[in-house]
Amino acid sequence: MSHVAMVSIAHHGHVNPSLGIVRELVARGHRVSYAIPDEGDFVGRVRATGAEPRVWRSTLPAAGDDPSRWGETRLDVAELFLRDAVQALPQLAELYRDDVPDLVLSDFSGWAARVLAHRWSVGYVQLSPQLVPWEGYEEEVGARLAQELKSCARGRAHYARWRSWLAANDLAGVDPDAFMSRPPRSLVLIHPALQPHADRVDTRRYSFVGPCQGERAEHDVWTRPAEAAGRRVALVSLGSNFTKQPRFYRTCAEAFGALPDWYLLLQVGSQVSAGELGSLPDNVEVRPWVPQPGVLRQADVFVTHAGAGGAQEGLATGTPMLCVPQAGDQFDNAAMLVRLGVAERVDSADVAVEALRAAVLRLADDPAVAARCAAQRELASGDGSRRAADLVEAELPG
Numbered sequence: 001m002s003h004v005a006m007v008s009i010a011h012h013g014h015v016n017p018s019l020g021i022v023r024e025l026v027a028r029g030h031r032v033s034y035a036i037p038d039e040g041d042f043v044g045r046v047r048a049t050g051a052e053p054r055v056w057r058s059t060l061p062a063a064g065d066d067p068s069r070w071g072e073t074r075l076d077v078a079e080l081f082l083r084d085a086v087q088a089l090p091q092l093a094e095l096y097r098d099d100v101p102d103l104v105l106s107d108f109s110g111w112a113a114r115v116l117a118h119r120w121s122v123g124y125v126q127l128s129p130q131l132v133p134w135e136g137y138e139e140e141v142g143a144r145l146a147q148e149l150k151s152c153a154r155g156r157a158h159y160a161r162w163r164s165w166l167a168a169n170d171l172a173g174v175d176p177d178a179f180m181s182r183p184p185r186s187l188v189l190i191h192p193a194l195q196p197h198a199d200r201v202d203t204r205r206y207s208f209v210g211p212c213q214g215e216r217a218e219h220d221v222w223t224r225p226a227e228a229a230g231r232r233v234a235l236v237s238l239g240s241n242f243t244k245q246p247r248f249y250r251t252c253a254e255a256f257g258a259l260p261d262w263y264l265l266l267q268v269g270s271q272v273s274a275g276e277l278g279s280l281p282d283n284v285e286v287r288p289w290v291p292q293p294g295v296l297r298q299a300d301v302f303v304t305h306a307g308a309g310g311a312q313e314g315l316a317t318g319t320p321m322l323c324v325p326q327a328g329d330q331f332d333n334a335a336m337l338v339r340l341g342v343a344e345r346v347d348s349a350d351v352a353v354e355a356l357r358a359a360v361l362r363l364a365d366d367p368a369v370a371a372r373c374a375a376q377r378e379l380a381s382g383d384g385s386r387r388a389a390d391l392v393e394a395e396l397p398g
Contacts, residue, residue, distance in 0.1 A: 002396050003031045005101035006051065007092060007113035009084070010039040011063045013239070013309055014107040017129035017189045019049055020212035020385035021105075021392065026050035028389060033101065035092055035113075039063065056091040059084045064270040067244055070327075075149055079158055085111040086165055092116055103396050114183065115169045123395045126183035127388075129190060130308045130329045132206050133181050134197040146177050185395060187388050190308050191315060193376065194336050207391055209384035211312045213293075222294035228263035231283065234360065235295045236303040237267040237310060238326060238348070244271040248324070248348040249286075250278065252303065255357040257281030262300075265290060293317065300364050306334040306343075315342070318377030320363035320370070322356070324348040341372040 004025055008014050015036065025032050032051040036042050037058040046053045060080055061069035070077055089112040096116070103123045106113035108130065117124035133142065149155035162176035171179070188208045192198040195208070224233070236252050238245060249266055256264040257280075264284045268274075274286040292310070296302055296317040304310045306323040311333045314321045321343040323334035337343035344359050363369055 001029055001031055002103065003033065003099065003101045004103050004105060004392065004396075005033050005035065005096060005113075006105045007035040007110045008107040009058055009060055009109055010037040010042045011060075013129060013307055014109065015042050015045065016309060017212060018105070018107065018127050019045060020383065021127065021187075021388045022046070022051050023049040024212075024385045024389040025392060028393070030393075033096075033099075035095060054095045056088060056095060059087060066271065074145070075152075075155055075158065078149065081109055081111075082158065082162060082165075085109075085115075086161075088112040089115060089169075093119075103392070105392065111180065114179070115166075115171070118171060119169065123397070124184060125392060125395055126186040128186050128188050128206075129211075131190065131195050131332055132186060132188050132201060134195075134200040135202060136197075136200060137181075138177075142177060142181065187391055189384065189388070191312060191379065193315065193340060193379065194308065194311055194333055196332060196336065209388040209391065210382060211309075211316070212385040212388050213383050220291035220293040222291050222298065224298060225263075225285070227283070227285070231261055231263040232300040232364065233263050233265065233295070233298055234301040234303065235265050235267065235290070235292070235299045237290075237292060238269070238305040238324065239307045239310065244269075245348055246272050246276045248351070251351060251353055251356060253277060253280050253284045255353045255360070256284060258357065259283075259361075265295060265299075267292070301360050303360070306330045306337060306345075308333060311337060315373075315376045315379075318373040320366075320373055322346060322359050322363060324351070340376060342369060342376055 006018060006022055008018060022032050022034060026049060033054050034046040034051040035054045035056055036046055038055045039062045043053045092112055093116060100120050101122060104113050104117040105125050105127060108126055108128045114124050150159060159176060166174050186206045188206050189212055191210050192208050249268055252266060256262050260283060262283060266284060266286045267290045268286055268288060270288055277286060293313050296313055296319050299319050301322060302314045302319045303322045304314060306325045307330055321337055323337055323343050323345040325331045325334045334345045338345055344363060346359060
């Protein structure tokens with residue numbers, strides 16, 4: 001029985017994609033420990049897979065915190081993640097001091113986990129629930145992004161801290177950008193349809209296994225309320241972090257209020273209350289959380305931030321999507337969905353009621369969109385947990 005250690009921060013988009021793999025490894029008889037901050041219900045989710053939670057303290061904003069805590073620039077976010085990795089390293093080392101694993105897995109932000117794997121001379125596999133670099137990425141995209149950070153004194157100091165930290169951990173000379181974006185082995189937990197230039201991805205390093213939902217999809221059930229009987233259903237969800245958008249939610253409510261044959265389910269997270277949205281039409285329901293896959297299996301349109309998880313759930317259920325990206329890879333995901341012909345994109349900051357309503361009706365009423373959604377559903381509805389576990393086992397000693 002091998003010991004596999006998984007490390008992640010406590011955020012839905014980082015934890016949820018790993019749970020199907022962890023559950024499958026446990027079912028195969030492996031001992032899996034899962035290092036996770038004790039925030040929200042993540043420790044309970046980990047324990048439900050059969051893995052052993054090991055708690056560490058993160059300095060990152062928690063899921064559901066005010067998004068302003070992440071700062072306003074890419075450098076703000078980069079500094080938060082580096083600071084967290086530096087302080088996480090001694091905590092994780094202590095958690096495993098007398099129980100070194102045979103293999104380390106981590107979310108794509110698990111830089112401390114990769115350092116520890118190097119220190120312990122054990123294998124390391126990254127789980128990436130988002131797009132990965134393709135051959136030529138550095139020249140086409142990465143160099144420009146890095147130069148933006150290095151163009152100011154603060155950015156150069158950030159890179160100096162990176163190099164100093166790597167050198168202190170016997171990784172002198174390793175380029176920080178390569179360390180972040182080019183792990184020795186990676187399982188890509190998205191469908192290739194969401195990967196830009198998928199034909200140029202090095203499949204010796206990156207293996208596409210698709211989403212690993214495991215048992216989650218079976219338990220995410222939504223019962224259609226009586227008010228939705230005979231109506232078409234739309235779901236609005238901006239994920240779990242950048243949900244403080246009361247103006248946008250009011251715009252959605254007003255747009256659907258003029259569509260009496262529709263029922264709108266607004267998932268607003270923990271940063272907005274129903275009271276902040278004022279008086280709502282009778283065909284609009286506000287919830288902080290819904291079982292999203294269960295809703296999407298019955299929905300006619302999905303208004304989404306186009307996070308990797310939501311985008312894949314939209315593809316897997318064949319639901320037309322109206323994308324309102326907020327941050328990070330969501331803009332790339334939205335572009336890929338539009339290119340597939342299963343989505344349109346709007347800007348949540350300035351979209352008008354009429355434009356939103358028109359976009360929803362175009363998506364819902366176009367038979368060509370429906371046909372493309374059905375084709376993508378056939379490709380994206382599988383579960384990659386078993387194949388991912390096979391590939392993890394291939395990296396174990398012996």
